[in-house]
Amino acid sequence: MGQPQTLGRGARLFGTCGCALLALLSLAWIVRDAVLAPGAGQVWWRWAGSPAASSGGAVQVTSLTDGVLCVVCALAASRVPRSASAAAALAAAGTAALVLRLPSLWLLGQGWTGVWAGSALHARAYATTVASLLLGAALLLTAALGRRAPRARAEIPDRPAPAAARTAGALLIACAALFAAWEADRAGDYGWIAYRSMLLGSRNTTLSLLSTPRGWWMAVLVFLALLAGLAALARATFSRALGTVAAAMVLAWGLVRLSVAVRFQQFDGTLDASPRVQLSLASTLFHVLAGLVVLALLLPGARPARPPAEPVPAPPGA
Numbered sequence: 001m002g003q004p005q006t007l008g009r010g011a012r013l014f015g016t017c018g019c020a021l022l023a024l025l026s027l028a029w030i031v032r033d034a035v036l037a038p039g040a041g042q043v044w045w046r047w048a049g050s051p052a053a054s055s056g057g058a059v060q061v062t063s064l065t066d067g068v069l070c071v072v073c074a075l076a077a078s079r080v081p082r083s084a085s086a087a088a089a090l091a092a093a094g095t096a097a098l099v100l101r102l103p104s105l106w107l108l109g110q111g112w113t114g115v116w117a118g119s120a121l122h123a124r125a126y127a128t129t130v131a132s133l134l135l136g137a138a139l140l141l142t143a144a145l146g147r148r149a150p151r152a153r154a155e156i157p158d159r160p161a162p163a164a165a166r167t168a169g170a171l172l173i174a175c176a177a178l179f180a181a182w183e184a185d186r187a188g189d190y191g192w193i194a195y196r197s198m199l200l201g202s203r204n205t206t207l208s209l210l211s212t213p214r215g216w217w218m219a220v221l222v223f224l225a226l227l228a229g230l231a232a233l234a235r236a237t238f239s240r241a242l243g244t245v246a247a248a249m250v251l252a253w254g255l256v257r258l259s260v261a262v263r264f265q266q267f268d269g270t271l272d273a274s275p276r277v278q279l280s281l282a283s284t285l286f287h288v289l290a291g292l293v294v295l296a297l298l299l300p301g302a303r304p305a306r307p308p309a310e311p312v313p314a315p316p317g318a
Contacts, residue, residue, distance in 0.1 A: 006155040007086040011146020015090040018135050018142070019077035022097055025128055026066040026073070029210065033062050046207045048256035049214065050263065059117045060208040061125055064217070065100045068252050069132075072096050072245055084150070085157040087143040088238035092245040094139030097132050099220045104129040104210050107201045117209050125209045157237040164297040165235045168243055171290040172229030175250050176222045178283050183218045221249055232298070243298040251291025257284045 007015065033043045036058040045051050047064040076093040080086040107113060108129060114122040150156050160168065187195040197205055199215030206213075228246035231239040261267060261281060270278060 005087070005147040006084055006150045006157065007080070007090070007143070008146050008148045011090075011142050012080050012086055015086065015139060015142050015146070016077050016080045018139050019073045019080060019090070019093050022093070022132060022135050023070050023073035023077060025132060026062070026070040029062045029128065030066055030070065033058075033060050033208075044256075044259070045263075048260050049207065050260045051207060059121060061117075061121070061210050063208045063211040064252060064256060065212040066210060068249055069097060069100060072248055075244075076241075084155050085237065085241055087147055088157065088241035090139045091143040091238065092241040094136040094143065095224075095242075096245050096249075097136030097139070099224075100212050100217075101129055101132040101136065101210075103201055103212050103216050105133065107206065107211070107213075108209070110203075112203050113206075113209065116203075121209065128210065158240075159235040159237055160232065160240060160243075160298060162235065165232045165239065168239075168247075168294045168297045169229045169232035171294050172225045172232060172243060172246055172250075175287060175290050176225035176229060178286065179218050179222045179225065182280075182283065183215065183222070217253065221246075221253060225250060240298045243294060247291045247294035247298065250287050251295065254284055254287030254291055258288055 030043070037043050037060070042051065043060065043062065046060050047062070047067060073093050073096075076089045079089050083089060104125070108122065108126045117125070159165070186198075190198070195215060197213075199213060199219065201211065201213035201216070224242070224246040228239065228243040232243050261284060266273075266277065266281060270281060273281075
């Protein structure tokens with residue numbers, strides 16, 4: 001096994017700026033949508049896929065993706081300057097930006113988006129997409145190429161405690177299995193042609209200009225939650241950062257589904273509802289609780305105390 005590595009000073013500075021720019025891009029669009037929204041809560045309900053019946057006004061740009069990227073990248077920007085796991089934080093934030101923004105590249109390339117939103121707004125949204133993808137790729141490259149050998153024990157990335165790692169890993173893998181099972185059921189109900197529109201996006205399934213299709217969100221959640229769960233079980237040095245991003249996405253999805261369930265009073269008469277509805281509500285509650293628990297276990301600060309910093313012996317031949 002190779003010697004643990006940490007991120008160099010220049011790479012930390014570049015990574016911090018990159019994460020901050022990604023967070024600010026999303027925040028700027030969120031503020032714009034909130035100011036122009038026709039009513040209180042309209043932005044959130046479009047994020048949840050449940051807009052009001054009369055939702056006129058300006059075209060909304062943001063989706064749940066923007067809320068998640070804003071929080072994840074802001075957290076990464078605050079951690080990268082001093083964290084021993086800065087490389088993992090950059091890689092996790094860059095991966096989230098790439099996989100969540102990628103569908104906008106082909107959706108905004110379709111003619112109906114420009115007609116729907118107008119050429120000026122469409123151009124700015126497309127520029128945001130390209131910038132986010134470039135920044136995400138740059139963060140991944142920085143995490144891979146900007147590393148150096150640690151000079152003190154405090155610079156060695158730590159691993160989650162065994163009990164916390166097992167619990168977080170099991171919860172994330174359970175979430176991935178639940179998401180996969182529900183999507184397989186949905187694909188069977190709708191058929192491949194209709195489900196393909198949910199996966200890749202279409203005019204009928206797009207509620208905002210930078211929307212990430214629901215099926216794509218689910219595929220990303222399954223992939224990231226499974227990968228983060230396996231990394232946590234292995235107590236990999238990058239498991240904290242990846243697990244935090246995956247848990248934040250699971251929690252965000254659970255919260256939007258929970259808000260829709262509360263809005264339409266789906267918990268009223270739950271005992272008399274069909275088994276499918278009961279399982280759906282139970283899954284939503286599980287995702288919210290699992291996301292909160294994993295964040296509590298893996299977020300920086302939920303770790304055993306380090307021993308006092310001391311120099312790391314130089315590798316043989318240095």
